[in-house]
Amino acid sequence: LHTRVEAGAERDAFAYLGVAGHAALWVNGRRVGATLTGERLQPGAHVVAVPLRAGINEIVIKLSHPSGQSAAHLRFGDGEGRAIEGVLARLPPVLTWSAVSADGARALLAFDAALDPASATALVGTSIGAVGVAAARVREGGYLTLELSGLATGARVALPLIGLTGADGTPLEPGATAPIHHDGAGRVPGFAATWFADITLQKPVLSRIEPRIDTEFGGGSPHPSVPVDGFGARWTGVLVPNISGDHVFTTRSDDGVRLWIDEKPLVDNWTGHGAVDDSGTITLEAGKSYALRMEYFESGGPGMIRLSWTQPGGAPQVLDSSNIGSEPASDLFAP
Known part of the structure; x- marks a missing residue:
């Protein structure tokens, strides 16, 4: 895991770490402290003295876990655990997905943080072979729309994102690129998710693209706009299997869940309950598109x-x- 922390002046600070598995902390290329171990993630369980230099500090946490389920939580503070004035996290925006319109004229890039609109102009004129960027526009929510030229159906390119920065001026990771693939379908990778402020799915409060459905909320919610209790969600997408034959779909839910493939019900456990698995089986054909709704x-x-x-x-x-x-x-690929 990599992040950046900006300090207004050289100073000593403390890293408050929680880890699941084994972790080592590196600051500005130098290892700090001993190997940290935790059976489960407990924020602030470990406290490590950290020297920060004035300006940007590069922070790396190296993780390992026998099962692969490693995790870490990090914050900086003074010796009493209080926030330090003038010490700010500078996280580089990370590309979460990219998509190309059906005609290949535009690409949409989604990042996990807001972008600086002025920095997008650095991409105009970028070219990879026959593919060029004619215009670039930052949109609310961490989206970037690119107008493209020369992108043939079936083409794949890795577009350099040189000069693009977050809203706070933090640059992307060195060498960051965006995979651009014109498959002719014009679909966005992932599920179209709508979250509701009620359990009857009548009061939508949030819509977004999600790469998978796999979340444990604990006592919280998926987003500040969604209440911590009494909420719901609907996911839709186009499923394209790789193999023909019987496919088993399994939900694990707390509370109610129901699932359809091409309007055929596979799971229907629309009740209040603790975490439980429900499954359904359906025969699918490789390469064929199926409508999924959950x-x-x-x-x-x-x-x-x-x-x-x-x-x-x-x-x-x-x-x-x-x-x-x-x-x-309808407006997702709008210029």
Whole structure:
């Protein structure tokens, strides 16, 4: 894991770390402290003295876990755990997905943080072979729309993102690129998710693209606009399997869930309950598109939702954007 911290002046600080697994902390290329170990993530369980230099400090946490389920939580403070004035996190925006319109004239890039609109002009004139960027526009929510030329159907390029920065001026990671693939479908990778402020799915408060359905809420919610109890969600997408045959879809939910493939109900457990698995089987054809819809509600207490599938001859795995795409909203690729 990599992040940046900006300090107004050289000073000593403390890193408050929680880890699941084993972790080592590196600051500006130098290891700080001993190996840290935790059976489960407990924020602030470890405190490490850290020297910060004036300006940008490069922070790296190296993680390992026998099961691969490593995690870390990091914040900086003084010796009493209080925030330090003049010490700010500078996280580089990370590209989460990219998509190309059906005609290949535009690309949409989604980042996990807001971008600086002025920095997008640095991409204009960029070219990779026959493919060029004619215009670039930053949109609210961390989206970047590019007008392209010369992108043939089936073409794949890795577009350099040189000069693009976050809203606070933090540059992207060195060498960052965006995969541009014109598949002719014009779909966005992932599920189209709508979150509701009620369990009857009548009061929408948030819409976004999500790469997978796999979240444990604990006592919280998926977003500040969604209440911590009494909320719901609906996901839709176009499923394209890799293999023909019987596919098993499994939900794990707390509370209610229901799932349809091409309007055929596979799971229907629309009740309040603790974490439980429900499954349904359907025969699918490789390369064919199927409409998927799943709904969920959480009525109170801890909540979780996950959608997995098992393809013929395979092992269960979380269904993600490698096999799910969303039909874009009418203005998603607008210039």
